[in-house]
Amino acid sequence: MLDENTLQAEKLRFWREGYVIVRGMFSADEMAVVKRKVAEIAVMNARVEHLRARQSLGEHPSFETIYVWNDVEGNDIFAKVGRSHKILDRLSHYYDDDVYDYHNKISLKYPGIVGFRPHQDYAYWRDYGCPFPEAHAVFIAIDAATRANGCLELMPRSHLLGTLPHASWSARGSDHGVAPEVLRQLLDAGYQFIAIEAEPGDAILFHGNTIHGSGDNDSPEPRVAMIATMNTRANSPDPARNKPGHPYWTKQVRVRAPITEADLALPLPDFDKRHGSEATTPANHHERVDGHGR
Template identity: 30%
Template sequence: MRDFQMSEDGNFYVTNEVKQSFDENGFILVRALFSTKEVENLKKCMETNTEIPKHAIGRSDGKGAKSKLCVWNKAGDDVCGVAVRTQKVAGTLETLLGGYELYHYHSKLMMKEPEIGGAHLWHQDYGYWYQNQCLTPDMGSVFMPVDRCTKQNSCLQVLAGSHKMGRIEHYLMGDQSGADPRRVEMAKQKYSHVYVEMEPGDALFFHSNLLHTSDQNKSQMRRWVLITSYNQARNCPDLKHHHADYHPLDILPNSALGECDKMDSSLPKDFMNPADDHSARSLKRLEAN
């Protein structure tokens, strides 16, 4: 496994080597996908956007800690919305997933505060999205931190290549959806356990069946991350659910991000109401032994 870099012309290209790495490992890590100025604007947008505090949700990890998250279904035209529609973000994932048209499934700001940020169970995103009647795992996400992500403040952990296992049964455990713990333990014996330490501006592109987790943040460092998920247009389910149906993504040139200074979107972002999340409640509950 290796990290990838932006090209000298300020773009990122999915070469055969990049595509092969994604297909083999279920993810690629691109260093400095965003410039210092772009990261500063993304961070400012997250911290000053007037809608995010209104819609932030606290979620317990069942172990005495809690993380906050804010979820929205439409990208919008603020800095965060423009960033996730750029060629280097949306266009890259579209190519990695085979070149078929993508649409914005949802974005979320994950807020793990110092010392109290909660953990997230081992899971596959498709293990949960399957409940929304997305028929295939032709979906993926981009993990974009504006704070450093280290082992100390609970960086993302992945099992490289675990997306090849296909969908694992998921259960409701506490407030979270988690993969069958027995399967996870088996996967740990076969696949490399990678701690994905990242700097602000780096981006991790990963497949919807990749097993991933994160620990509690017991450090003095904040860990805020924007995660945007995409679905192939041809995979849009008939079921009306709490995430977005197909709507054109309108991928933007990378230069659009530097030209945007909106901290609040003038377009509706369709913030998610947790009361509308029926998929999690449809999972069987796995009680602790």
Template identity: 30%
Template sequence: MLFTEEQVSRYDRDGYVLVNQLFTRYEIDLLLQEVEGGDRVAGSTYSTDDSSGLKAKLAIWFELGPDLWSAVSTSPRLVHNVSKLLGEDAAFFHGKVMMKEARSGGAWEWHQDYGYWYDQGFIYPNMISVFIALDAATQENGCLQVLRGSHKLGRLEHGKVGSQTGADGRRIHHIESMFELVHCEMEPGSALFFHSNLLHSSAPNLSDRHRRTFVSCYNAVSNPQIEGERFKRYDICPVGTDDLMNKA
């Protein structure tokens, strides 16, 4: 599946595009097995506090490897479409599993991904996240919320909110009235492709159901990252097979 010009136009206008059932139920079950028993997630998980003290768990890594997560990140379903949205070749930046557990999962404050990544030295916001639902994401269990079209604002100032990084709350108070708030309810296997300047957040999970997500993040290959006194350049993301079962 390659995005149509209408989908690309929708991404440019809204800052995101949602694709239902990009991954099958069987593929999602394989990923959930990796969440619950795989080395990659177990070895890199930490907790972050929201403004109320509730904890959201996160596992993050910056390299591809011979595992199922990397097979997803290099899948043609992701790489080819990300490249089309970026308008050039995509580079893998990082992968992460976000675990908002039942009855205890913390919120994610309003922020832009580029609010983090600007401080990490990336020159341009030509970067994309692909947010893949592993569990059903609903308003009850803290689904992603976005402000449609807010990527056109450019980068906002960010600071500490709890142990997270969030956009300036005073500015958000005014901005929220200017853009449509969209609750991105998603079935397992659906994927949201969104711009690094799109404002997004999520409420805490006080329901009886987990809300777990895999996010694969990409950078345009022309976008350098400042590292000390030099630029780091990213290589083109390899494109793997679409047969994820062979990686299980």
């Protein structure tokens, strides 16, 4: 069980600053096992080579640096991270609502791979049918994340600004983020980015409207991470707009067991799974849940 006083302090910080850092949410040994699994998956390795080829042509393919899937309810090593009680119970407390794993992704930032422009996740989830900015990321460091290899950078309290205009930064690749002129205005007004270096197993939980990004990996060291995107019951997507086939809310079983080498033998998730409009959706999935502390 998570300590009630700790949870309450985290909740206050989350809503005040737009993020919370939980050091050592998972152990370094657990993350070493996850890293071994990532290295075994051929489609992820192929993605890295594809990225290098595109970057050699002058492109900035940020959104291709993450490998995304929607199969979150299986018995696989990644689901043990995304459905951990240390994530789901914590965020359910922050939101006063049941939180579920919405989709998972691996950030493949190997040496030389580009980072992300500053952006807000809800600028994209809104287009996919989520009515509120309650779909947000939990960044879990698999490798150590440093300034040199492109650690996460975020802008404290930017979640209080609402969802800002986003635009392409260049015509080459998926180079997209907060509109450059809007970002300049924020920086001129005194908003600043902070770089969050992390050790394997550290987690950064941040609001769907918190502006964040990362630099390129200019080091010889990889910066692989898992990003588990969470969502609330009240924010289950509108089936008519759920183009990526993200999961609808269901009550998910919390995982309490640690990650071990035995988990390497578990089957992989279905990387092509999509959740259609026929999937179970709660009758009141657009009903607002009170008590979010805003």
